[in-house]
Amino acid sequence: MKTNKLIISVIVCLILVIASLPYITGCGADREGKTIKLGISTPSTGVAAEKGRPLEHGQKDAIAYVNAELGGVDGYQIEIVWRDNGYDAAQMSNIVRNFMDEGCVMFSTSSSAMMTASMGLANEYGFAGLAAFSSPNLYRPPQHIYGQLPDYGDDFLAFMDYYLDEIWQGSGQPKVAIHALNNSTGKGAINAARAFADEMGITILWDGAEGKAFEHKADTISEMESLTRINALNPDVLYISSTPAPTALIVKNARELNMDVVIASGHAGFTSKLVELAEEDANNVYGVFPTASWGDDVPGMAKLMEYCEANHPEDAGNGDYITGWAQSLIMMKIVETAIKNVGYDALATGDENAWAYLENEGIKKLVNYDVNGLHGPVSYTVSDNRLSKSVRVFQVQNGVIVALTDWIEAPVVQYENFDWFGQ
Amino acid sequence: MSLPCGIRNHSYAQDMAIVRTRTQWGMMLGFLVLLFTAPLYLSSYWLGVFNFIGISIIAATGLNILTGFCGQLSIGHAGFIAVGAYTSGILTTRFELPFLVGLICAGLMAGLIGIIFGLPSIRVKGFYLAITTIAAQFIIMWVIQQWDWTGGQLGMTVPFASIGGYAFRSGQSQFYLIFVITVLCVFLAKNLVRTRVGRAFIAIRDNDLAAEVMGVNLTYYKLLAFFIGCFLAGIAGSLFAHWNISLTPEQFSFKDSILYVGIIIIGGLGTSVGPILGVLFIRLLKEVLTIYLVPFLENTLTMLPSGFASGVTPMLFGLVIVLFLILEPRGIAHRWNLFKASYRLWPFSY
Numbered sequence: 001m002k003t004n005k006l007i008i009s010v011i012v013c014l015i016l017v018i019a020s021l022p023y024i025t026g027c028g029a030d031r032e033g034k035t036i037k038l039g040i041s042t043p044s045t046g047v048a049a050e051k052g053r054p055l056e057h058g059q060k061d062a063i064a065y066v067n068a069e070l071g072g073v074d075g076y077q078i079e080i081v082w083r084d085n086g087y088d089a090a091q092m093s094n095i096v097r098n099f100m101d102e103g104c105v106m107f108s109t110s111s112s113a114m115m116t117a118s119m120g121l122a123n124e125y126g127f128a129g130l131a132a133f134s135s136p137n138l139y140r141p142p143q144h145i146y147g148q149l150p151d152y153g154d155d156f157l158a159f160m161d162y163y164l165d166e167i168w169q170g171s172g173q174p175k176v177a178i179h180a181l182n183n184s185t186g187k188g189a190i191n192a193a194r195a196f197a198d199e200m201g202i203t204i205l206w207d208g209a210e211g212k213a214f215e216h217k218a219d220t221i222s223e224m225e226s227l228t229r230i231n232a233l234n235p236d237v238l239y240i241s242s243t244p245a246p247t248a249l250i251v252k253n254a255r256e257l258n259m260d261v262v263i264a265s266g267h268a269g270f271t272s273k274l275v276e277l278a279e280e281d282a283n284n285v286y287g288v289f290p291t292a293s294w295g296d297d298v299p300g301m302a303k304l305m306e307y308c309e310a311n312h313p314e315d316a317g318n319g320d321y322i323t324g325w326a327q328s329l330i331m332m333k334i335v336e337t338a339i340k341n342v343g344y345d346a347l348a349t350g351d352e353n354a355w356a357y358l359e360n361e362g363i364k365k366l367v368n369y370d371v372n373g374l375h376g377p378v379s380y381t382v383s384d385n386r387l388s389k390s391v392r393v394f395q396v397q398n399g400v401i402v403a404l405t406d407w408i409e410a411p412v413v414q415y416e417n418f419d420w421f422g423q
Numbered sequence: 424m425s426l427p428c429g430i431r432n433h434s435y436a437q438d439m440a441i442v443r444t445r446t447q448w449g450m451m452l453g454f455l456v457l458l459f460t461a462p463l464y465l466s467s468y469w470l471g472v473f474n475f476i477g478i479s480i481i482a483a484t485g486l487n488i489l490t491g492f493c494g495q496l497s498i499g500h501a502g503f504i505a506v507g508a509y510t511s512g513i514l515t516t517r518f519e520l521p522f523l524v525g526l527i528c529a530g531l532m533a534g535l536i537g538i539i540f541g542l543p544s545i546r547v548k549g550f551y552l553a554i555t556t557i558a559a560q561f562i563i564m565w566v567i568q569q570w571d572w573t574g575g576q577l578g579m580t581v582p583f584a585s586i587g588g589y590a591f592r593s594g595q596s597q598f599y600l601i602f603v604i605t606v607l608c609v610f611l612a613k614n615l616v617r618t619r620v621g622r623a624f625i626a627i628r629d630n631d632l633a634a635e636v637m638g639v640n641l642t643y644y645k646l647l648a649f650f651i652g653c654f655l656a657g658i659a660g661s662l663f664a665h666w667n668i669s670l671t672p673e674q675f676s677f678k679d680s681i682l683y684v685g686i687i688i689i690g691g692l693g694t695s696v697g698p699i700l701g702v703l704f705i706r707l708l709k710e711v712l713t714i715y716l717v718p719f720l721e722n723t724l725t726m727l728p729s730g731f732a733s734g735v736t737p738m739l740f741g742l743v744i745v746l747f748l749i750l751e752p753r754g755i756a757h758r759w760n761l762f763k764a765s766y767r768l769w770p771f772s773y
Contacts, residue, residue, distance in 0.1 A: 045737050082735065084713065093666075097594070098714075113673060120580045120669030124592075137577045182568065183576050183673060223759075278431045394660035396563040 029087040036263065036335050036347060038063070039099030041114065042324075047218040048086035048111060050273045055110040055132060056082070058324025059391075061307040067334055069303075073336045076344060081261040087218070089126050089184030090119035096121050096129075105335065105351025105358045106130065108327055110136060111268075112152070112184040121144050126352060130328045130387075135188035139385035140415045146363060147386040149290040149329050152188025152241050153195075154264050154391060154410035155266040158181050158287050160200055160394045162405060163237060167262060169235065177205040177235040177261075178213040179226065181242040185268050186215065189241035190372045191415055193415045204232045211420060220246050223253045227228055241266040248277035255281040261285065267391070268372070274402055275396055282396045290391045291322045291375040300329070300372025319401075326374040330387065333369050333378070339360030363387075376407050384412040427767040441613060458602060462595035470594035476706045477601040478662045481608045483686050484696035485655025491686070491693040492616050493648035494628030495544050499560035503653040505675035506533040506563060507660025509573050512581040514669050522584040522665060526604075529661035530654040536563070537653025542693070543646045558678050568672050578632045578671030581664045598667050604662065608655055613695040615651070624648055628693070647713065647726045689747055690698040691756025708743060712736045 016066045027338050040059050043052035058085040063078050072078060081102045083095045096118045099107045099169055106128045108113045112135040122129045122142040131138055135146030150158075153307050158178070164190075178391075180186025190213045197204045207214045212227045227250070230238065238254060238261045247269030254263060263285045265274065269286030272294070279283070294317045295305070304325050308315050338347055341361035347354045368388065370376040376390030390407035415421040429448070432438040442448050486500050506515060510532040511525035520528075540559035564590050567573045584591040584600055591597045597644035615621050623644045635641050664670055680706065690701020717736055749756055 035571075036645070082718075084717065086737070089671050090675075093669065094475060096469040097471040101466050116577060117669055117671050117674060120667065123580075124583075124668060135577075183671070188574050264459070377649065 008100050023179045028245040030102045034344065034348065035077045036073065036344075036418050037079045037081055037101070037104040037350060038080045038335070039104035039332050040080055041085045041099075042082070042110045043087035043114065044084040045087075047098060047245070048087040049367050050244050050270070050277075051052075051271070051320050052084075052087070054271075054273075054312070054318045055327075056084075056314050057308075057312040057320040058304075058326075059108070059328045061311055062304075062328035063324040063332070064311075065303060065307055066175065066328075073332045074339045074344075076084040076335075076339070078332060079397065082167060085114050087111065087114065089113060092344065093121050094115035096127065098126055100125065100401070103354075105199070105338075105350055105354050106331065106363075108132065109146075110327075112188070113420075115145060116184045119143075121176070125355070126359070127355050127361035128248060128363060130331060131326065132323050133185070134186035134386070136191055136413065136415045137184055137187065138419075140413075140421065142383055142385040144359065145385065146338045148330060148378075149267070149323070149388050150386055150391050150410040152185060152266050152268065153192030153415070154237060154386075155288040156192040156241070157190065157196060157200075157413075158267075158391045158408045158410055159239065159286060159393060160196075160237075161266050161408070163286075164200065164202070166404075168236070172234040173201050173203045175203045175205055175234065176231065176237040176239055177230045177231070178224070179238060179242070180213040180215055181246060181268075182215045182217055185243065185266075186213065186241045189213075189239060189266055189419065191418075192413070194420065195413065195415065195418055197213055205235055207380060216228060216246055218243065218246060220249060223250050227253050227257055231257055233275070235259075235261050237261060238263045239266075239325045240264070244269050244271055244273040245277060251278045251350075258275070264288070269277025270394065271400075272375065272401065273320070275399055275401065280399070284396065285396045287394050287396070287401070288391050289319055289394055289401075290388060291319055291326060292373060293394070293401060294319070294322070296373075299370075300325075300374045300398055303372075304374070308398075312404055322374055326371050329371055329374070330369070330378055332363040333371075334358065334366065337365050341365060352384075359395065381412070383414075386410075386412065428769070437678040438615070444552060448579050455606075467594045470598050470712055472664055472706065474594065475625065475663075476702055477598075477605040478659050478666065479683075479686070479706060480565040480605050481662070482656050482659035484608055484612045485652040485659070486682055486683050487687045487690075487692070487694075487698045488612055488615065488624070489630055489648050489652030489657070491687055491697065492621065493624035493645065493652075494548075494631075495541070495645060495648055495652075496684075497556040497559075497649075497652065498553050498677075499540065499558070499563070500652075500678050501585070501657055501675040501677065501679035502560035503533045503537055503656035503673070504565035504663065504679075505567055506536050506655025506743060508654075508664040508670055508675070508756060509579075509660075512579055512664045513572055514618035514671050515582055515665070516579065520623055521586070522587060525665075526584075526661045529664075530657040533660065533773065534650040534654035535656025536651040538646050541646050541649030541653075544733060545642050549554070557677070557680075560677055564672055564675065567675075569605035573672075574596065574627050574670070576672060578674075579602065581668050581670055583668060584662075590666070595699070601662055603657065608658065609695070609699065612655070616695065620644070620647065623696060625693075640676050643732065657724050670771060688742065689754055691754025691759075694754070694760075696754040698754040700759060704747075705744075709740060712739055720769035 042056035044056045052414045054329050067077050073167050085091050094197050110132045112133050117130040129145045132148045134151045136153050151259040193204045194211050240250050249307050265287040270289050275282045311336045338358045338361045342357045346357045364380045366380045376388040378387045389410050392403045488498050489495050507529035511529040514520045514525040568576050591600045623639045635666040686701035686705050691697030
């Protein structure tokens, strides 16, 4: 009997000791094992994989860095729910359902096309989404989708401003042909051109009716035919709004045709991958990009390069890796802001209430977050769901992407006020 | 149709019945109970997967009638699904018509478009007909991309399906809506192929010259096959639109059209159960590879660079399909029939 009592006492004591361990080991221990889930979807396979992979790597590495070296966000580890969408729009709604089901507090996509395919559900349920690359259709008018960076329309306007100020020396209006990917990536530049061509004093060479640009598909293998037609119109500028592989192809085709034009690219296509694919043909191509360049002297670059070198040396020099890394930093800053405002428990449920808290007390409370200098500062402005609003103009010179300008502020455009918008 | 040991038919009605024995009735009721209680134990993600499977089964059933039973090869099925999706989307948003009207009109519109693109089937067949249906895919998608009402390349947002003021917003309610319609469509298709029309389809598939000599009106039945096949594609498109609520042209790619042909081949061409098994195999394989295998490989083979597994998925997907076609070219339905036959014979081996 005595032995039994002794054993029971020992067990009770052990239980008490184990139960009190977290309190004994000090502050912060109450956060151990507690996580916040973020949904990430990238086109790591499929026709846009040359962008998707570095974006995926950048996003995952940034979260690994924050979890490992900074102890997570406010002491809470970030858990990733990652899904490869294969650049397949039909898969996106179920991927978003998966994120909601898994208790993610928000989600991100890399491409505007994949966000376009998922925005219906996200807006319906108030589940905030952040698109690294965005087009005005995602958030004009603003709902629950946000853009990490200025959109493809902003790219076009920023480049044309630069072109008119620094390059154009002819008389009259310069003639601009747009070669656009046949989805939201191309549509952003078309929208901006349609809205501001008259105001800027440029002539857009439409492919027939106004608003119809020269188009290509993501898996195009030759654009000689469309470029021949463009060449016949004597353009001064060939502006490409597409992903790197088609952009490289168009640049190469244009060089083969000896087109005497200034070639420029929106930020979806203007990465080191373009230089790699187009080789010497990429020289002198202008481009707009919204992040710092590889190796720039900004606070976040050293750690980014360290992780890239250790985990994905193949992505070194790729601007998409920077964009992905920055996207995760922004998502974690949003979580941190929301935790400070409403506490962990409000977010931990990962349900509709948590989504609303995250959006109202996280995203909408972002003020001048510097993203460690990796791109323009991030702030939420009422009726403008673009979180960063600055871009820079670059040029490929001898195989190297060189910045030509400092940050250019991209003003918000209320496209929804144009009758043709969304059609 | 073969019967279990000791069972024989005593009337024509018994001979024609789809479900005959008590065991079959019990199994079918059990299956229906299992199916319609699925929302109780499936997570919302898997409900989403099964909702997509239900929609795909309707579309594949349509293609199976057209290609599997009538022998008219169509490689533009995703285009016909798109016709249904956008028809329903436009009717319920621009004209604010009820979902059920949109659903029926989606089927009819896709069926009519199917008849138009089926007209070449009167003169050409086989690979030549396949080329004309490829043209259908590209023409339909080009129109959708250029037309203002469809939202062009940016697509459009569609409301959730609603009947009598009840909106099917949740995954559970969508599941019931989709699977009630799926069961109806499969039942319709199963019975269709047992009718005069179905026999005409099979006769055309097996030998169109002989069918014509026997009095089968080739033009009529070929176009009817296109209408029915595309009608079901339109119904699937409408359900997809009101389930997904975002429509973009990229959701109806040429790749999907080829995938549907693959689905009915893997499932078993010209069998009623083939499209169901093919869709289950293809959709679940993709989910298993994406949800389980890729994260497993990423977490297990940590010495390899992160992200390597994402490239493994399409390779394995292709490999499994190729191996399947080599090892079981008559489709899963054949394997299923062998399985059933072995139980019918039990306990006698011969």
